[in-house]
Amino acid sequence: MIPRLPLVVVGGGLSGLAAGVHLAAGGVPVLLFEQKPHPGGRAYSFPDATTGETIDNGQHVLIHGYAATMRLLETIGTKHLLATQPVPALVFHHPSRGFRTFRLPALPPPLHILAGVLGSDLFRLSDRFKLLRAGLSIRRSVGEGERRIADLTVAGWLALMGQSDETIRSFWEPLAVSIMNEHVGSASALLFVRALRTAFLEGRTNAALAIPTVGLSELYADPAREFILRRGGSVRCATRVVKLAASGERTTGVTLQDGSFIEACAVVLALPPAESRAVLPDGLTAGNFLAASAAIPFSSIVSTHLWFEREVMSHDVVGLIGRTTQWVFNRRKLAARGGEGGHVSATISAAHDVVGRTQEEIVALVMNDLRSAFGKNLPEPWHALVIREKKATFSATPTVEALRPDQKTPLENLFLAGDWTATGYPATIEGAVISGERCAALGSDFLRRAFNAS
Numbered sequence: 001m002i003p004r005l006p007l008v009v010v011g012g013g014l015s016g017l018a019a020g021v022h023l024a025a026g027g028v029p030v031l032l033f034e035q036k037p038h039p040g041g042r043a044y045s046f047p048d049a050t051t052g053e054t055i056d057n058g059q060h061v062l063i064h065g066y067a068a069t070m071r072l073l074e075t076i077g078t079k080h081l082l083a084t085q086p087v088p089a090l091v092f093h094h095p096s097r098g099f100r101t102f103r104l105p106a107l108p109p110p111l112h113i114l115a116g117v118l119g120s121d122l123f124r125l126s127d128r129f130k131l132l133r134a135g136l137s138i139r140r141s142v143g144e145g146e147r148r149i150a151d152l153t154v155a156g157w158l159a160l161m162g163q164s165d166e167t168i169r170s171f172w173e174p175l176a177v178s179i180m181n182e183h184v185g186s187a188s189a190l191l192f193v194r195a196l197r198t199a200f201l202e203g204r205t206n207a208a209l210a211i212p213t214v215g216l217s218e219l220y221a222d223p224a225r226e227f228i229l230r231r232g233g234s235v236r237c238a239t240r241v242v243k244l245a246a247s248g249e250r251t252t253g254v255t256l257q258d259g260s261f262i263e264a265c266a267v268v269l270a271l272p273p274a275e276s277r278a279v280l281p282d283g284l285t286a287g288n289f290l291a292a293s294a295a296i297p298f299s300s301i302v303s304t305h306l307w308f309e310r311e312v313m314s315h316d317v318v319g320l321i322g323r324t325t326q327w328v329f330n331r332r333k334l335a336a337r338g339g340e341g342g343h344v345s346a347t348i349s350a351a352h353d354v355v356g357r358t359q360e361e362i363v364a365l366v367m368n369d370l371r372s373a374f375g376k377n378l379p380e381p382w383h384a385l386v387i388r389e390k391k392a393t394f395s396a397t398p399t400v401e402a403l404r405p406d407q408k409t410p411l412e413n414l415f416l417a418g419d420w421t422a423t424g425y426p427a428t429i430e431g432a433v434i435s436g437e438r439c440a441a442l443g444s445d446f447l448r449r450a451f452n453a454s
């Protein structure tokens with residue numbers, strides 16, 4: 001079933017690429033437009049001008065339980081480029097108690113949580129049973145349980161679960177800020193609990209970290225583009241879509257920045273919220289379906305790459321408890337193709353108070369945090385690069401769920417993709433890929449119905 005007109009995908013981030021790949025895999029070649037010179041959206045890599053090393057716009061971490069992302073990587077043939085932990089384990093550095101590990105042994109869930117929590121020296125003995133209580137509540141919080149926590153922040157939910165300040169600081173806050181890109185005081189309990197259920201209760205190894213060993217573009221964007229091309233589709237970069245056209249209940253195509261009009265049998269809009277609203281046809285009353293999305297707030301991420309004359313950390317990944325820098329990644333150990341000396345990347349999520357500072361200030365702050373964990377004698381980096389993503393993700397607060405639109409729209413052949421659409425997930429690669437998969441299914445269904453009717 002190849003339609004006469006192309007199915008157009010607008011936006012070459014992970015959601016648009018996922019839609020394009022799944023449609024192409026199902027026999028529907030797509031025509032994808034991306035405004036930048038390269039696909040990848042908010043997950044891309046580029047060569048650092050000083051070292052020539054390929055670096056990412058921000059360290060991206062997946063977990064093994066991201067089923068849709070794993071399916072996408074299998075389809076485009078790059079799953080083997082992830083380094084996945086054999087058993088889930090997180091290493092933290094506590095300011096007064098030093099390095100501590102939380103590891104889930106190879107037992108079926110929920111026994112692995114039980115053994116992991118009771119056996120971990122990250123938690124005080126008295127806190128371990130309280131943690132298990134929270135685990136039980138995550139297990140039960142489906143259906144009515146979800147409705148009860150829908151208005152709560154993570155901090156509100158943790159208070160209900162009787163969690164101690166120390167466990168919140170040492171465990172919940174580092175976990176929440178990395179999954180939600182918000183601090184516990186603002187992040188949505190509902191989205192957090194859902195993400196934890198997937199990670200910790202739906203499979204023994206779901207929580208295992210899966211870290212790209214190559215740049216993000218080599219992992220996702222380039223192979224996804226090649227897959228689409230091999231299946232007869234087309235990916236046009238440096239091509240901005242300025243308007244969507246509609247007639248009656250249907251979209252008829254898109255206008256490009258150069259003024260040309262591309263007729264389409266259906267369109268997947270895989271753009272951020274403001275850009276999606278901007279391309280909707282003027283006077284489209286159905287356009288109200290995106291009005292609420294104008295209130296979606298955003299959160300920033302600051303990533304700092306530091307190069308040293310020598311290796312400066314022995315672990316792969318360390319969570320820094322009680323510091324501004326939350327996670328530190330040893331790029332020399334994680335990357336398949338390493339260079340000389342040490343290379344560390346440090347992540348500050350929900351970086352509201354940091355994103356406006358200068359590169360020198362941020363490097364000094366990160367170095368201070370690193371020295372507090374890895375020793376006062378840590379040398380100065382010989383090269384540093386700070387990447388500030390001001391609108392890295394939407395801010396996953398409790399009010400945001402009501403503002404996220406469905407992938408289905410009032411126009412029968414227009415579908416919405418993006419990590420900010422209603423996926424049930426926080427703003428993650430998994431959410432973006434799920435939205436793309438859903439749009440591909442909706443697009444195929446529409447074409448099947450249209451063909452059967454004609």
Ligand SMILES: Cc1cc2nc3c(=O)[nH]c(=O)nc-3n(C[C@H](O)[C@H](O)[C@H](O)COP(=O)(O)OP(=O)(O)OC[C@H]3O[C@@H](n4cnc5c(N)ncnc54)[C@H](O)[C@@H]3O)c2cc1C
Nearest residue numbers: 011013014015035041042058060061241392418419428429
């Ligand atoms: C620094 C950082 C770290 C992150 N870390 C993680 C992590 O560890 N784990 C995780 O799961 N997620 C992480 N994320 C989130 C993840 O990157 C995003 O959820 C995902 O990339 C979003 O993909 P998307 O397709 O929804 O949106 P986008 O990537 O924003 O894609 C939208 C695309 O549309 C294009 N576009 C816009 N307007 C037009 C137009 N008019 N015409 C044509 N094209 C247009 C844009 O250029 C862009 O390529 C991180 C994000 C950042 C920024």
